[in-house]
Amino acid sequence: MRPALAIARVRPNYRLRPLARKRTRMAANERPYVICHMTSSVDGRIKVRRWTTLDADDHYETIHKRLEGDAWMCGRITMQGYADSAKPLGKQPDAGQPIDREDHIACKDASGYAVALDARGAMDWGARNDIEGDHVVVVLTERVADDHLWRLRAGGQSYILAGASEVDFPLALQKLRRHFGIARLLLEGGGGINGSMLKAGVVDELSLLLVPAVDGLEGTPAVFDIEGTEDETLAKTRRLELKSCEPLDGGTVWLRYGISALE
Secondary structure, three states, rough: OOOOOOOOOOOOOOOOOOOOOOOOOOOOOOHHHHEEEEEEEOOEEOOOOOOOOOOHHHHHHHHHOOOOOOOOEEEEEHHHHHOOOOOOHHHHOOOOOOOOOOOOOOOOOOOOOOEOOOOOOOOOOOOEEEEEEEEEEEEEOOOHHHHHHHHHHHHOEEEEOOOOOOOOOHHHHHHHHHHHHEEEEEEEOOOOHHHHHHHOOOOOEEEEEEEEOOOOOOOOOOOOOOOHHHHHHHOOOOOEEEEEEEEOOHHHEEEEEEEOOOO
């Protein structure tokens, strides 16, 4: 999701060890630097639209721009709204013909990329191949039907195949780097996607906008969600190191953490 907050400044900014932008030179088969950028309540929940006492957009988009990503990634639930607003295809493709099961690169020189995770090919993008100028790239798995690939090609969207039935995140990231030159990716998914990518070891940094709100409802998605037992908690495999802390207007605090694996 892409939410946030704003209102009056409370005090001058202070910082703990500023986090320098990491400009890594990666070979073509390596992945982007991944920043998970999220807004949460003080109890870690992310259903921002129901926090009616707060403006849930202003800070989020401002910080999104400050993070200077080459691309941003969301899951099907978030991206569905963009797909639903697409204009239909002007001409339906001949989906009866076989299609090669290779990645399809419709644009490789865009100013930015909107990466949509859609393992089963459930979203119909119609003729929409960009979101506010960011070229749409759909991440699929091998289980997607041929006719869906034909429709994506007809609509001008790019797509990559990563995984048999579930998204192979390391492979998907390698392909995003190789095909599109994406070196810095903002992960803005729901808790499930964020949790899966953190568990896979492909999240390098957390950018968290902590807002002055308590959600409190059981079962509400959190910043990171995975299935498992207490022995499988991510706190046993990932270390977070605070890099900076910046108070923002309205009582929001922007926290940045470096993420590394526990040896």
